[in-house]
Amino acid sequence: MVMNKKKKYKGVSVNLFGLPDVDLYENKKIVKRIYLDSFATDFKENAPKNLILMYDIPDNMKKHRDWFRRQLKSFGFIMVQKSVWVGPSPLPKDFLEYLKEIKIGDKFKTFKLAKAYKF
Numbered sequence: 461m462v463m464n465k466k467k468k469y470k471g472v473s474v475n476l477f478g479l480p481d482v483d484l485y486e487n488k489k490i491v492k493r494i495y496l497d498s499f500a501t502d503f504k505e506n507a508p509k510n511l512i513l514m515y516d517i518p519d520n521m522k523k524h525r526d527w528f529r530r531q532l533k534s535f536g537f538i539m540v541q542k543s544v545w546v547g548p549s550p551l552p553k554d555f556l557e558y559l560k561e562i563k564i565g566d567k568f569k570t571f572k573l574a575k576a577y578k579f
């Protein structure tokens with residue numbers, strides 16, 4: 461009895477040469493990873509932190525939530541609580557438009573502070 465067991469490398473079926481088995485992928489739709497855009501600002505490091513941002517992004521959008529946190533850090537925001545951040549204002553317009561495009565534009569609120577936040 462001969463067993464024809466497929467060889468795998470990192471979870472992908474491969475042929476005898478270690479190359480991906482093309483026959484398996486011809487009829488299957490391969491889902492590509494979605495990479496979210498990155499944004500840069502010209503906020504100075506010592507810019508006054510006069511904007512409070514609160515968000516509630518659900519667990520099924522974890523990738524978007526993690527990306528959102530990284531972007532806030534790159535803008536110079538600091539975390540006050542888990543989903544409450546304070547940083548410089550205003551947020552870039554292209555960033556706000558992108559948030560609407562990826563369907564998290566309605567998941568956060570911003571409030572302008574009368575005096576800059578001291579930490």
